[in-house]
């Protein structure tokens with residue numbers, strides 16, 4: 001099936017073919033005609049499925065068809081995203097697919113100066129891609145008017161809720177024309193009860209569209225585990241990158257500190273590497289990503305939260321230098337490769353401490369991941385599992401604007417949260433990226449099997465993750 005049959009205009013088809021796309025992906029096939037018809041949509045699709053073009057192309061077409069420009073240029077479409085990186089990527093897609101149209105777009109997110117954004121908004125923008133926090137800053141300064149929105153897109157809605165943005169989303173909705181006067185599109189990788197509640201409030205008789213989840217399309221991704229001692233992981237990684245001549249590899253660590261250290265060590269090994277995580281400035285993150293995409297940086301070392309939503313075309317290799325504490329994060333990580341029909345390779349370097357994490361992941365995937373010991377890097381059988389180090393020191397500002405505000409105005413609420421009153425999802429999101437400046441003392445666990453030790457540690461880690469929530473939230477997940 002080709003793009004021609006979907007009802008898109010010649011200008012959009014030209015932009016699509018200039019991108020080299022020959023066939024629409026399943027989400028595009030299903031979503032484009034429905035969105036063009038003006039209906040609300042609730043779509044289950046993860047990054048990597050082509051969902052961005054799935055909503056951007058029909059959105060551009062609809063705005064273009066009704067562009068009765070009479071001097072003023074109100075914002076007519078709003079795309080809300082959870083992270084700055086995703087906002088930048090969606091913004092780039094809007095530019096790319098809309099290159100032959102006269103529509104204007106802008107991307108606004110926090111962590112950068114607000115004045116250039118104000119200036120751009122003042123000159124007139126048709127499509128605005130924004131993270132909720134900075135958008136509300138603009139709304140409160142009256143530098144953006146959302147009263148003429150015709151199309152609203154919530155992209156990666158589940159992540160927005162995970163990151164504590166529900167209150168911000170509600171505030172944004174209150175600034176839009178009343179429901180019924182606009183088209184609403186909700187994209188989410190998962191349909192939790194919270195997402196359904198949001199959808200019930202937001203969507204009018206939506207068309208439900210669901211495409212295969214990435215963990216069912218994993219056959220495009222070759223997954224492999226290399227058992228190796230923890231102390232030899234770095235050496236093995238450098239060896240693999242060099243000997244296999246990998247030109248572009250995304251490497252995951254559990255902590256920000258670990259990401260920095262690994263990037264520095266790889267540089268010493270002569271591999272151009274950069275780290276990307278929540279403590280880096282927006283400028284540094286954007287630069288690292290751009291250098292990685294252009295091939296100047298060969299290895300990008302990332303934490304889970306920093307990597308959310310990253311879209312790097314045809315990324316061939318993902319390496320789990322350390323397995324994530326939360327099995328679902330493994331699926332998100334390996335989803336960075338094998339995108340939109342391309343083949344990819346996801347390799348995990350697993351030491352004895354991580355065996356329980358590995359079995360949790362295999363349980364989620366409902367399959368064993370093949371294991372291969374690399375010659376010269378055979379694990380030392382005498383090494384016993386040790387608890388996985390976790391940090392707990394806050395390194396930045398709290399997650400989600402609502403929490404930041406409520407803590408400021410109500411110190412006792414911060415104490416309550418500190419006792420772990422937040423919701424489980426937020427804990428999970430926060431647990432993905434631990435600050436590791438303050439490490440708990442390492443001690444040997446006296447058990448007989450590594451598996452049992454790891455299991456006990458894993459249970460402890462999870463409850464530690466819950467207890468540490470406020471500290472972990474610090475500066476890690478707030479991408480607004």
Ligand code: AMP
Nearest residue numbers: 021023024025047048049050051052340
């Ligand atoms: P997304 O899920 O929107 O993040 O898109 C994932 C990747 O798929 C992006 O790199 C797109 O450029 C690419 N892509 C989107 N649509 C197509 C298509 N129809 N054919 C090939 N690649 C595509």
